[in-house]
Amino acid sequence: MDRVIIIGGGAAGMMAAIRAAGNGNRVTLLEQNEKLGKKLYITGKGRCNITNDCDTEDLLKHVIRNSKFLYSAFYSFDSRQVMDFFEQHGLAIKTERGGRVFPQSDHSSDVIRTLQNVMKQQKIDIQLHAKAADILIEGGDKKKVAGVRLADGRTFAADNIIIATGGCSYPSTGATGDGYRFAKSLGHTVLEQQPSLVPFETAEDWVRDLQGLSLKNVTVRIKQGQKLLFEDFGEMLFTHYGVSGPLLISASSIVGDYRNGMPFSMEIDLKPALSEEQLDKRILRDFEENQNRQFKNALSKLFPAKLIPVIIRLSSVGAEEKVNAITKEKRAMFVHLIKHFPLTLQRFRGFDEAIITRGGVCIKEVNPSTMESKLVSGLYFAGEVLDLDALTGGFNLQIAWSTGYLAGDNI
Numbered sequence: 181m182d183r184v185i186i187i188g189g190g191a192a193g194m195m196a197a198i199r200a201a202g203n204g205n206r207v208t209l210l211e212q213n214e215k216l217g218k219k220l221y222i223t224g225k226g227r228c229n230i231t232n233d234c235d236t237e238d239l240l241k242h243v244i245r246n247s248k249f250l251y252s253a254f255y256s257f258d259s260r261q262v263m264d265f266f267e268q269h270g271l272a273i274k275t276e277r278g279g280r281v282f283p284q285s286d287h288s289s290d291v292i293r294t295l296q297n298v299m300k301q302q303k304i305d306i307q308l309h310a311k312a313a314d315i316l317i318e319g320g321d322k323k324k325v326a327g328v329r330l331a332d333g334r335t336f337a338a339d340n341i342i343i344a345t346g347g348c349s350y351p352s353t354g355a356t357g358d359g360y361r362f363a364k365s366l367g368h369t370v371l372e373q374q375p376s377l378v379p380f381e382t383a384e385d386w387v388r389d390l391q392g393l394s395l396k397n398v399t400v401r402i403k404q405g406q407k408l409l410f411e412d413f414g415e416m417l418f419t420h421y422g423v424s425g426p427l428l429i430s431a432s433s434i435v436g437d438y439r440n441g442m443p444f445s446m447e448i449d450l451k452p453a454l455s456e457e458q459l460d461k462r463i464l465r466d467f468e469e470n471q472n473r474q475f476k477n478a479l480s481k482l483f484p485a486k487l488i489p490v491i492i493r494l495s496s497v498g499a500e501e502k503v504n505a506i507t508k509e510k511r512a513m514f515v516h517l518i519k520h521f522p523l524t525l526q527r528f529r530g531f532d533e534a535i536i537t538r539g540g541v542c543i544k545e546v547n548p549s550t551m552e553s554k555l556v557s558g559l560y561f562a563g564e565v566l567d568l569d570a571l572t573g574g575f576n577l578q579i580a581w582s583t584g585y586l587a588g589d590n591i
Contacts, residue, residue, distance in 0.1 A: 188565075212309065212310060231574040233275045233280075233281050249546075256585060266294055312328050342591075347373060348375075349564075381421045383523075390490060422529075463515065472502065494517055
């Protein structure tokens with residue numbers, strides 16, 4: 181029976197503790213907060229998107245960075261096994277659009293409670309308000325873990341230690357970057373951390389006038405110069421500072437590699453189902469029905485009311501101009517504006533709003549088959565502390581469950 185210390189009581193840490201205890205080890209879980217799963221509690225807007233109901237190859241396709249590293253983890257504990265785990269321990273779940281899996285209750289607290297009940301059954305020693313300060317090492321050339329020293333001076337001896345401290349996102353949940361500090365102190369390379377799955381700030385001041393406006397069924401394109409970095413169809417949201425919503429959150433992960441070249445140009449196709457020719461015919465019909473009205477009063481069938489003043493501001497048509505006087509050339513320019521509605525993305529928002537962290541412990545120094553450090557015997561990593569990130573839809577939590585499970589399974 182090994183003495184196992186888990187540092188971090190989030191998704192990866194709790195799953196690692198459960199699996200390590202299931203192997204007959206004596207497990208202590210150290211959590212610096214007053215309760216477990218603080219970030220898990222707010223995921224999915226408090227509903228907790230547990231995983232995505234898809235096959236393993238699809239899971240891998242949704243990982244943006246270092247997907248090959250996750251082959252063993254995902255095949256050892258895939259999304260179906262995650263769903264089975266929760267159902268077998270009494271949590272009713274449901275699958276929604278896009279394969280997103282949630283607790284039937286829509287309460288993330290039920291997910292946390294399920295994990296806590298399992299840990300209680302396994303007699304895992306849970307230490308709250310227990311902030312790890314240092315990892316103790318023994319041995320010469322080949323370093324081996326010996327224990328953990330807490331900030332209050334207490335020490336816990338250990339044969340194996342799993343670092344599952346998370347990243348830098350949502351610092352209000354206790355994300356302090358301690359795991360990166362531990363990794364560096366033990367000789368690991370830690371790659372720069374950046375916010376990912378995060379909204380954007382825009383240069384245009386008129387976005388404030390659109391605050392709260394959600395656009396569904398639009399296409400967003402993001403370019404750097406002439407290079408197309410991102411294009412997808414879906415839903416987006418205007419905020420007081422810029423743009424957010426599912427499309428832009430996903431885009432932030434994909435265009436993150438190019439952030440040093442910001443600003444980016446962005447355009448929205450407000451009517452992607454129509455070609456420019458079809459859209460021109462549609463507008464012409466609307467204008468014929470409203471031929472004696474002013475331009476500003478002839479757009480209600482085309483756009484949400486909040487968007488109309490901005491569309492007029494950006495168009496070459498005067499707000500007071502009668503629609504029967506609008507030339508073919510001006511109408512063509514208006515059609516182009518609708519299909520290429522322009523914005524300038526200046527910067528990413530910060531870690532306070534980032535769903536996950538990009539960067540972290542270099543995966544080249546971690547064994548993908550076990551999650552054990554290649555540099556320090558008995559040291560393991562799991563979850564967001566590693567340089568791994570995926571798109572939204574339950575994929576990042578799947579990384580946490582799978583890497584935590586694999587680390588615990590190999591002790």
